[in-house]
Amino acid sequence: EVQLVESGGGLVQPGGSLRLSCAASGFTFSRHAMSWVRQAPGKGLEWVSSINNSGGKTYYADLVKGRFTISRDQFKNTVFLQVNSLRAEDTAVYYCARDGGSCGGDCNPYWYFDLWGRGALVTVSS
Amino acid sequence: SYELTQSPSVSVSPGQTASIACSGDNLANKHACWYQQRPGQSPVLVIYQDNKRPSGIPERFSGSNSGNTATLTISGTQAMDEADYYCQAWDSTTVAFGGGTKLTVL
Numbered sequence: 142e143v144q145l146v147e148s149g150g151g152l153v154q155p156g157g158s159l160r161l162s163c164a165a166s167g168f169t170f171s172r173h174a175m176s177w178v179r180q181a182p183g184k185g186l187e188w189v190s191s192i193n194n195s196g197g198k199t200y201y202a203d204l205v206k207g208r209f210t211i212s213r214d215q216f217k218n219t220v221f222l223q224v225n226s227l228r229a230e231d232t233a234v235y236y237c238a239r240d241g242g243s244c245g246g247d248c249n250p251y252w253y254f255d256l257w258g259r260g261a262l263v264t265v266s267s
Numbered sequence: 268s269y270e271l272t273q274s275p276s277v278s279v280s281p282g283q284t285a286s287i288a289c290s291g292d293n294l295a296n297k298h299a300c301w302y303q304q305r306p307g308q309s310p311v312l313v314i315y316q317d318n319k320r321p322s323g324i325p326e327r328f329s330g331s332n333s334g335n336t337a338t339l340t341i342s343g344t345q346a347m348d349e350a351d352y353y354c355q356a357w358d359s360t361t362v363a364f365g366g367g368t369k370l371t372v373l
Contacts, residue, residue, distance in 0.1 A: 257311070
């Protein structure tokens with residue numbers, strides 16, 4: 142089955158850290174860029190970060206640059222988001238999403254998301 | 268940063284046509300896409316690259332993009348189409364989402 146499954150969410154104090162994971166299955170992971178998109182409670186979607194299919198290029202929203210790090214493990218078919226220096230406003234459901242483009246080699250993302258996970262809730266509170 | 272603007276809500280009667288607009292500077296020169304999100308569920312891609320439908324998305328969903336406005340059109344709207352709809356585009360390595368439009372099928 143083609144799916145993405147996030148894990149690693151939870152309750153963390155302000156200033157704390159978490160590592161979110163997204164396990165992919167059912168498709169050729171190395172051919173797709175991957176992204177993280179978050180949604181605060183009752184709010185809209187907000188792009189957080191992306192990584193191209195090879196892992197050689199990463200992209201970040203200004204709000205998280207310097208605090209979050211995206212990476213991927215091609216052997217484990219998993220993408221990660223290391224989130225540091227967490228703030229109350231980082232509280233959200235964090236979705237993993239697959240880029241709709243598929244290519245070999247070192248490619249740029251196509252910048253649309255055709256497969257989403259169920260999300261992992263991150264709550265930042267003391 | 269690049270910004271996309273959507274009306275907060277749109278209402279439509281069953282069987283009628285719903286149009287949801289998304290505005291952004293020079294949006295026609297970027298590829299717009301649309302997501303449907305039902306309450307408590309993850310987003311689903313319904314239109315990509317302005318007007319393409321992913322496999323499994325009903326033909327009643329269509330998209331267009333001209334000037335500064337992209338439009339999602341739902342023909343013959345059904346009760347199951349009631350959801351939040353988000354537009355999205357990419358600009359200089361920044362991904363922007365619109366604020367979302369709540370579609371109510373009355």
